[in-house]
Amino acid sequence: MSRDRRRVVHRAPRGSSGSGARTRRVVVAGGGIAGLTAAVALAERGVDVDLLEREPYLGGRVGGWTTTLPDGTETGMSRGFHAFFRQYYNLRALLRRADPALDVLTPVADYPLVDAHGRADSFRRVPRTPPWSALVFALRSPTFTTLDLLRVDRRAAAALLDVRVPRTYHALDHLDAREFLDRVRFPDAARHLAFDVFSRSFFAPPEDLSAAELAVMFHLYFLGSAEGLLFDVPREPFHRLWDPLAAYLRRHGARLHLAHPVESVEPHGKGFRVHATDRAFDADAVVLALDTRGLHRVVEASPELGTRDWRETIAAQPTAPPFLVRRLWLDRPVEARRPAFLATGGLPPLDNVSVLDRYDRDAQRWARRSGGSVVELHAYAATGDRDATAGDALARLHALYPETRAAEIVADRVEWRADCPLFPPGGYTRRPTVTTPVAGLMLAGDGVRTDLPVALMERAATTGWQAANRILGAWGIAGHDLTTVPVRGRSAVLRRLAGRLSDQA
Structure with missing residues (x-):
């Protein structure tokens, strides 16, 4: 439940309820948060939706799959921990479609921040x-x-x-x-x-x-x-987090095509033809909700799409340095006082430690059965190679949680990725927006510019709603309202102070 009475509701354009919209067809490329949001927003208004996702699972960078441990246990694996902050209104609006009470989320009591000198902050x-x-x-x-x-x-x-x-x-x-x-x-x-x-x-x-x-x-x-x-985390591993939303989409008539990467998009008649691995989809409108590299590939393979300036803008979008996620199944528990999540500063390459058996049901079951624990290490913006980063992160864990030095590693999984958007100095005006030079073609994702105070997963969800709203508005169909934190400083006293200080500059 939202506690902030100063949150801002951004009203969507009014229009019809969407009856008869089933004659309109939209292809959504990408089944991450942005794509799922756009698909839900359109399907709820009666639009005929095909959602195409490259991976065999939904959720994009917040997706997951299963892995089999040496003891035969099949358990969840993912690209790492994500924090669902309570001001992520538009992401939560998406999750509530299939889980109105947000029972899938559980609160984290605290997430201490510790530095190289042992100094700690707490929320x-x-x-x-x-x-x-x-x-x-x-x-x-x-x-x-x-x-x-x-x-x-x-x-x-x-x-x-x-x-x-x-x-x-x-x-x-x-x-x-x-x-x-x-x-x-x-x-x-x-x-x-x-x-x-x-x-x-x-x-x-x-x-x-x-x-x-x-x-x-x-x-x-x-x-x-x-x-x-503070924030919440999912009780379920990510490979199950999105299943209820997939069922919700199917109930609204959407078709989900997993392991179907989009290869190119071409203008076709008054709409588009979207080419996937083994077939083509015709559509009146398209939402490209792809990661940065996926968007590069599709636009490069679609020479008739957009203006030269727009295509050059897409090609120039940078990706962040690689990051590492290392998940360890240990034969003994970490100390009971260890938090579910610990952030670190000045301890490269380690950025945080998660103890999954504090909140993830799969990890909890394994820990109870084995007497061990499940620990995950994150290293963002890695400067070394995969193996060196993984080894150094483990050494940091041993220094922070000394009881893990004697633990035997029962299972070890490492994810090494480099597909997140980068937001460098001077990049704002060069970032693509939700709308494009092509009528009916929209972009969505956490790397897409939107002039609202949102970030990370919330930006992905927000741009998904916006992309759908643009398409619906062009057809005279009502869109979906958005909610954000205030679009300017919420304290009048601090605003006046900021104004006086700026005048002195």
């Missing part, structure tokens, strides 16, 4: 309402002293007090996150915990991340929302 008992949430967090932090606060450049920091989208992008996108924090004179120790952890959730080091993205994320989690700083 437990931090107020939900800004600015008290950020203030109490800073005052309780062992890395942020009163002297540090006095040293902060208040004029530079004013940009964080009144974040506005898209104005903040125009003001800060030319800077990288590290340069911006240098200008603010944010203390090094505190930035490892207060900012680097969040910047690396974009799978990039701070010097490769736009300062505007960092500021918007600070607004989304700290000063713009009263939903709190």
Whole structure:
């Protein structure tokens, strides 16, 4: 249940209820969050939907599959932990379609942040309402002293007090996150915990991340929302998370084609012809909800699609450095005091540790039966190769959780990927938007620009709703309302302060 009374509802264009829309056909390319959202939004309005997904499972980067352990156990595996924050309104609206009470999610009591010197921050008992949430967090932090606060450049920091989208992008996108924090004179120790952890959730080091993205994320989690700083995680492994939504889509007449990668799209008559592995689909409209590299491939293979400038924009979109997920099934439990999720700062290459048997039912069953534990390590923006990163991450685990040194590794799975979008300095104006130069062709995904205060999974869901709304609006059919945190600083006092500080600059 949403707690923030200042959340903003963005009304969709009004129109008909969609009766008779079954004569309209849309192909959605990509079965991740963005594609699933677009497909749901269209199918609910009676549109005839074909959803094509490259993998044999749904969910995209939040999808999963099964793996068989040496003891014969078939269990879930994925590309790693994801945090479902409570201000992810549009993602939660998607999940509620098949799970109205969101029973699939369970809260994480805390997620401590620890640095190389053993200093730890915690979100437990931090107020939900800004600015008290950020203030109490800073005052309780062992890395942020009163002297540090006095040293902060208040004029530079004013940009964080009144974040506005898209104005903040125009003001800060030319800077990288590290340069911006240098200008603010944010203390090094505190930035490892207060900012680097969040910047690396974009799978990039701070010097490769736009300062505007960092500021918007600070607004989304700290000063713009009263939903709190804690999050929920799925009780079920990801290979089962999306099954109810797949059933919901089928009940609404949508057809799901798994292991059917889209190869190209061509204008055809008054619509499109979408070429997949073994067949073609004709459609009145198309949503390309693909990852960055998938979008590169499809557009490159579709020479008649779009303008030269647009095609060059797509081709120029960068991907983030590789990241590693290593999941370990250990023959003994980690200590009971270990949290479900621990974030780290200044401990490369390790960025976080998850103890899956604290919340994942598959992992819990295995741990109870074996007497062991299931631990997952994440290393974002890796600079070494796969094997070196995996080994170094394990060494960090042993240092942080010494009881794991003596544990035997019963099973070990490593995922090494490099397919997440990058949000570099200066990239905002060069990022593709939901609409394209081609009528009826839309984009969706976490790498797609939208002028709303959203990020990561929530950006994927939001652009999925927007892509569907654009198509529905063109046909005179009612769209779906969206909800976000406030689109500017929520505190009038902080806004006035930011204005005065900016005037002094």
